[in-house]
Amino acid sequence: MKVKSHFHPEDFEFPVVLTKYAIEHHWRTTLVGLPGMLILDLKKNYGIFQEFIPPGYIKEQEVKYVTQNLLLQIANAYKWIDDDNLYALLMDFANKLRKKSLGGVISVGMYEDYVRSAMINKDTLLLEPNKSIRYLYNPYYDYTGIPLDERKQFRIDQLNMVIGLEKRRDNYDTIYEAIVDYDLGHKRLTKRILESLTGLSYATIKNYLNEHSELELAYNEINRHSGTAMQQLHRKYNQARN
Numbered sequence: 644m645k646v647k648s649h650f651h652p653e654d655f656e657f658p659v660v661l662t663k664y665a666i667e668h669h670w671r672t673t674l675v676g677l678p679g680m681l682i683l684d685l686k687k688n689y690g691i692f693q694e695f696i697p698p699g700y701i702k703e704q705e706v707k708y709v710t711q712n713l714l715l716q717i718a719n720a721y722k723w724i725d726d727d728n729l730y731a732l733l734m735d736f737a738n739k740l741r742k743k744s745l746g747g748v749i750s751v752g753m754y755e756d757y758v759r760s761a762m763i764n765k766d767t768l769l770l771e772p773n774k775s776i777r778y779l780y781n782p783y784y785d786y787t788g789i790p791l792d793e794r795k796q797f798r799i800d801q802l803n804m805v806i807g808l809e810k811r812r813d814n815y816d817t818i819y820e821a822i823v824d825y826d827l828g829h830k831r832l833t834k835r836i837l838e839s840l841t842g843l844s845y846a847t848i849k850n851y852l853n854e855h856s857e858l859e860l861a862y863n864e865i866n867r868h869s870g871t872a873m874q875q876l877h878r879k880y881n882q883a884r885n
Contacts, residue, residue: 659723660692660770666779678785681798682778682805690772692720696739703746710740710749711757718761719768726762733758778802815858817841818851822861831870832862 659665667674670683694717701709714733721729737754749757780798789797821840825832834852838845852859 655722655766657719657766657769660720660772661689662691662720663693663776663779664721665723666691666776667782670779674781675783677781678783681781681784681801683781684805684809685777685779688775688777691774691776692716692770692772693774694720694736695773696736696743699743701740701744703744703748706744706746706748710737710744710754711760713740714757714761715764715768716770718765719770722765729762729765730758733761778805814843814847814851815855817843818848818858819861822858822865825865825869827865827869829869832865837862 666685666689674680674683694713697709697713714737717733717736718729721732724732734755737758741749741751741754780802786794786797818837818841821837822832825836825840830836834845834848837843837848841848852862
């Protein structure tokens with residue numbers, strides 16, 4: 644799909660909702676330049692609008708409404724792309740809807756009319772995100788050596804690995820910050836206090852301290868110097884002066 648060369652968000656009356664394709668477009672240069680990178684971590688969750696095909700078959704009495712409504716939503720979600728590509732996108736989606744619609748209520752020609760109508764009214768809806776995304780698969784990834792029927796599972800396995808590593812990094816940072824930011828004037832730092840400060844389980848904190856020597860060293864230092872008699876006396880003295 645192509646983006647209008649003159650596209651500006653302020654060109655539209657209603658805000659442009661974020662979509663997966665919009666994110667891919669924003670990161671396209673990076674994704675194309677890194678064909679060996681399968682997953683891009685966006686570092687936070689973004690709310691996006693994701694078009695969808697209704698599950699099961701569309702009942703005969705609902706075909707017209709569902710078709711018109713979904714095509715209008717998609718036109719509004721992708722109103723910022725080139726009109727020729729928007730038409731192709733909508734016709735492709737309309738064809739998918741036709742295959743799931745019962746009763747032959749809408750002729751092939753009428754589907755095209757609905758698409759044209761949706762394009763005319765592509766700036767008439769305020770769309771809300773219906774999904775969130777943080778990890779983006781690289782559509783330009785080089786799958787050389789990976790059979791076609793194994794690529795879906797390969798992507799799932801790689802994503803699970805990335806999520807696991809990211810979670811470990813987040814936990815590490817959370818524990819480290821809780822340790823180094825701890826007020827030495829408070830009672831002695833313990834693993835139970837870290838549990839309360841971080842929201843992580845006692846077992847998780849214990850495992851991280853055992854696995855990362857730098858965390859254990861920081862913890863031991865704060866544990867040794869916090870809540871001591873001298874610290875408590877110093878704290879009481881300062882409180883008395885205030």
